[in-house]
Amino acid sequence: MTKVLVVDDSAFMRMAIKNILADxxxxxxxxxxxxxxxxxxxxxxxxxxxxxxxxxxxxxxxxLKQIRTIDGNAKVVMxxxxxxxxxxxxxxxxxxxxxxxKPFKHEQVLQTLAKVAST
Amino acid sequence: MSxxxxxxxxxxxxxxxxxxxxxxxxQIILASEKESNFGEAAINEIFRLMHTIKGSxxxxxxxxxxTVAHAVEDLFFFLRESKPAQVDCAMLSDLVLSGxxxxxxxxAKVKNGDTPDGEATQLMQEIRDxxxxxxxxxxxxxxxxxxxxxxxxxxxxxxxxRRTPHLAQNLFKAVIFFEDDCEMENIRAYSIVHNLKExxxxxxxxxxxxxxxxxxxxxxxxNGFTILLKTDSDYAEIHKLLNNTAFLKDFExxxxxxxxxxxxxxxxxxxNPMELELKLHEQLAEKVVLxxxxxxxxxxxxxxxxxxISVNVDKLDKLMDLVGELVIAxxxxxxxxxxxxxxxxxxxxxxxxxRKISGELQDMVMSIRMVPLATTFQKMHRILRDMSKRxxxxxxxxxxxxxxxxxxxxxxxxxxxxxxxxxxxxxxGIESNQQRLAAGKTAPATITLEATNAGGDxxxxxxxxxxxxxxxxxxxxxxxxxxxxxxxAEMSDREIYNLIFLxxxxxxxxxxxxxxxxxxxxxVVKNIEAVGGCVLVDSTPGEGTKVTLKIPLTLAxxxxxxxxxxxxxxxxxxxxxxxxxxxxxxxxxxxxxxNEVIMVRGQCFPVLRLHxxxxxxxxxxxxxxxxxxxxEQDTSSICLYADELLGQQQVVVKxxxxxxxxxxxxxxxxGCTLLGDGSISLILDVGxxxxxxxxxxxx
Ligand SMILES: [Mg+2]
Numbered sequence: 001m002t003k004v005l006v007v008d009d010s011a012f013m014r015m016a017i018k019n020i021l022a023d024x025x026x027x028x029x030x031x032x033x034x035x036x037x038x039x040x041x042x043x044x045x046x047x048x049x050x051x052x053x054x055x056x057x058x059x060x061x062x063x064l065k066q067i068r069t070i071d072g073n074a075k076v077v078m079x080x081x082x083x084x085x086x087x088x089x090x091x092x093x094x095x096x097x098x099x100x101x102k103p104f105k106h107e108q109v110l111q112t113l114a115k116v117a118s119t
Numbered sequence: 120m121s122x123x124x125x126x127x128x129x130x131x132x133x134x135x136x137x138x139x140x141x142x143x144x145x146q147i148i149l150a151s152e153k154e155s156n157f158g159e160a161a162i163n164e165i166f167r168l169m170h171t172i173k174g175s176x177x178x179x180x181x182x183x184x185x186t187v188a189h190a191v192e193d194l195f196f197f198l199r200e201s202k203p204a205q206v207d208c209a210m211l212s213d214l215v216l217s218g219x220x221x222x223x224x225x226x227a228k229v230k231n232g233d234t235p236d237g238e239a240t241q242l243m244q245e246i247r248d249x250x251x252x253x254x255x256x257x258x259x260x261x262x263x264x265x266x267x268x269x270x271x272x273x274x275x276x277x278x279x280x281r282r283t284p285h286l287a288q289n290l291f292k293a294v295i296f297f298e299d300d301c302e303m304e305n306i307r308a309y310s311i312v313h314n315l316k317e318x319x320x321x322x323x324x325x326x327x328x329x330x331x332x333x334x335x336x337x338x339x340x341x342n343g344f345t346i347l348l349k350t351d352s353d354y355a356e357i358h359k360l361l362n363n364t365a366f367l368k369d370f371e372x373x374x375x376x377x378x379x380x381x382x383x384x385x386x387x388x389x390x391n392p393m394e395l396e397l398k399l400h401e402q403l404a405e406k407v408v409l410x411x412x413x414x415x416x417x418x419x420x421x422x423x424x425x426x427x428i429s430v431n432v433d434k435l436d437k438l439m440d441l442v443g444e445l446v447i448a449x450x451x452x453x454x455x456x457x458x459x460x461x462x463x464x465x466x467x468x469x470x471x472x473x474r475k476i477s478g479e480l481q482d483m484v485m486s487i488r489m490v491p492l493a494t495t496f497q498k499m500h501r502i503l504r505d506m507s508k509r510x511x512x513x514x515x516x517x518x519x520x521x522x523x524x525x526x527x528x529x530x531x532x533x534x535x536x537x538x539x540x541x542x543x544x545x546x547x548g549i550e551s552n553q554q555r556l557a558a559g560k561t562a563p564a565t566i567t568l569e570a571t572n573a574g575g576d577x578x579x580x581x582x583x584x585x586x587x588x589x590x591x592x593x594x595x596x597x598x599x600x601x602x603x604x605x606x607x608a609e610m611s612d613r614e615i616y617n618l619i620f621l622x623x624x625x626x627x628x629x630x631x632x633x634x635x636x637x638x639x640x641x642x643v644v645k646n647i648e649a650v651g652g653c654v655l656v657d658s659t660p661g662e663g664t665k666v667t668l669k670i671p672l673t674l675a676x677x678x679x680x681x682x683x684x685x686x687x688x689x690x691x692x693x694x695x696x697x698x699x700x701x702x703x704x705x706x707x708x709x710x711x712x713x714n715e716v717i718m719v720r721g722q723c724f725p726v727l728r729l730h731x732x733x734x735x736x737x738x739x740x741x742x743x744x745x746x747x748x749x750x751e752q753d754t755s756s757i758c759l760y761a762d763e764l765l766g767q768q769q770v771v772v773k774x775x776x777x778x779x780x781x782x783x784x785x786x787x788x789x790g791c792t793l794l795g796d797g798s799i800s801l802i803l804d805v806g807x808x809x810x811x812x813x814x815x816x817x818x
Binding site: 019083092093097098099105108111112119 | 137166178192
């Protein structure tokens with residue numbers, strides 16, 4: 001079972017991703033901001049993290065950097081939105097594995113996670 | 120409603136979260152407007168909230184909501200990044216509030232199961248114009264507002280680690296296509312370049328301007344992303360690396376025979392090699408990413424992890440119902456007639472324990488349904504802001520006791536009446552600034568919203584320190600509209616003031632943009648009475664007006680008086696009962712139309728025989744045998760005739776089963792309840808009975 005940590009400050013977005021992964025071979029953890037994401041990462045050792053970018057205080061890029069410092073092989077998939085091109089570039093430079101653009105489709109999430117999990 | 124997330128829980132969460140975000144936004148805007156300054160924290164938060172609303176709405180395919188949110192987000196992106204010195208705060212607030220209002224209207228459609236189809240073309244234009252103006256005022260010398268810098272040929276880079284001599288044996292060409300709808304193809308291309316960095320000493324790509332020009336997206340979609348590279352890695356390695364790209368639709372990797380093709384490609388694409396290390400790009404990216412300096416996560420622990428879940432109110436209603444039934448079932452067991460005369464010490468001990476637990480359970484379920492009035496009260500800030508702005512009156516809002524809790528179902532019914540009262544107060548109660556100063560008052564008037572617990576009720580006060588109600592004017596208007604049912608001289612102050620709540624009191628001349636809309640204060644009373652509450656008004660000329668809403672804590676349980684008619688049981692809310700008595704034979708008069716009335720202390724009241732209304736067989740048809748119960752609502756009263764009073768008790772209100780409601784409309788019933796002996800009692804709706812009688816008398 002692949003462990004996925006879903007990080008997003010929006011309960012709706014977390015639920016959207018959880019719904020997509022439901023009934024598949026995923027165990028899901030959640031965090032609602034960057035700081036909690038780092039804590040949960042240490043606590044649950046997820047295989048993949050889906051990381052929202054815009055979050056209060058400690059944003060997705062900060063959390064990504066922190067997580068990659070803890071584990072240089074951590075697989076982080078950024079959940080971005082149109083208009084965030086520069087943030088995504090920044091995330092890729094800091095070791096994000098892939099990124100998905102909102103609004104996303106079910107298959108996009110499933111295929112990306114499958115691909116990321118297999119590498 | 121369409122979309123991939125059309126299932127109900129997703130819509131519920133969407134509505135819940137978006138509503139919350141909107142409320143939060145409104146509060147930040149109002150606070151910033153008051154200070155005439157949008158601080159950094161406020162700008163960041165507004166940006167984030169708008170961004171969240173945009174994202175969720177786009178996921179739900181509510182594109183009009185997403186578009187407006189996106190426009191406001193862009194505006195705050197500019198404010199955040201460029202920090203313009205001159206910002207028209209009033210105009211900015213107006214714009215964002217318009218955006219909020221638009222979203223509220225669309226959300227209401229979603230709630231009703233309709234498609235949010237509102238057009239915001241004008242608002243979008245206003246937002247764009249405002250952004251344009253901001254740029255021109257603050258940065259007149261700056262280049263045109265196209266945020267995309269002119270493309271530079273940065274397509275070429277040499278590995279930063281140039282001290283190691285690269286043999287770079289292998290030459291490859293790759294053409295990559297991304298999946299349709301994957302978005303940000305240029306960034307995906309960048310990602311590939313970034314990943315290849317470790318494997319190559321020499322790399323070229325087309326289109327060249329992926330970093331700076333978002334228009335390169337179209338080129339990549341059309342022609343694919345083409346890469347030429349020299350590397351030590353072999354075909355399999357590069358193939359594997361490319362193959363791992365997310366959102367990859369298709370790619371072609373060719374090993375080139377010699378450098379010739381490399382050179383041809385360069386010339387054909389007019390590539391002008393420049394030595395630019397990826398570092399440069401990184402710096403560029405770093406510059407644009409402006410978020411807070413990362414801090415250690417421990418310092419920033421955003422409070423305790425919340426262990427809060429949201430529950431559908433329907434489920435809570437159901438739970439309440441079940442607990443109500445449990446309490447009754449418990450009574451049926453422990454007070455079972457079969458037990459009389461038996462010595463059952465152990466049984467009674469166990470029964471006491473059961474009663475205690477079911478009582479606690481009932482209290483707990485009740486408490487789950489309770490929500491503080493804070494959100495409802497906070498909404499009034501907006502009303503105040505809009506009205507005082509347009510009427511040119513200075514008004515401050517004071518809120519007291521906003522943590523007071525009321526049942527969720529009731530809260531929904533008091534928001535509109537409160538809004539109406541606050542509007543009315545600013546519009547009619549509060550004088551103009553000049554009048555206030557002339558009367559020796561401070562120019563800023565105060566409206567106070569106050570909530571307190573009073574037994575099983577909650578009192579909500581709406582107070583103003585305006586001019587107070589004008590008794591003479593009220594009486595004059597009431598008389599004009601034939602609303603006086605007794606001579607003015609006999610009326611108490613309170614009775615006179617309460618005339619303003621009568622249907623038909625509000626007149627056309629009173630109707631203004633705000634408190635009017637063809638709706639009078641009678642709606643306030645109607646809404647409050649619908650939840651079993653009542654409205655009182657007090658006023659002191661020159662000092663102000665105080666309206667008191669008395670509302671029950673919950674709708675789920677009422678204090679009821681059980682009565683019997685034949686073999687049927689009925690329950691009356693005790694709050695509506697004025698008195699009960701057995702009349703003398705001569706007290707009853709029958710009018711020429713056959714309507715029965717009774718004279719009590721010189722006043723006539725219609726009599727309604729419940730056995731007639733509900734066609735219940737009973738032997739007690741003579742008034743001297745049964746009992747008359749005088750009930751009141753809206754200051755009008757009738758007397759109900761029943762066989763006997765059974766006693767008072769708290770009852771759990773249940774709605775009538777749908778199959779009964781759908782069969783026919785039954786007059787004067789608001790629900791039903793189970794009594795302790797297991798029998799069903801119908802809960803009478805006094806307002807409905809009054810209407811029935813009025814109708815009968817007229818026809
Ligand atoms: Mg977010």
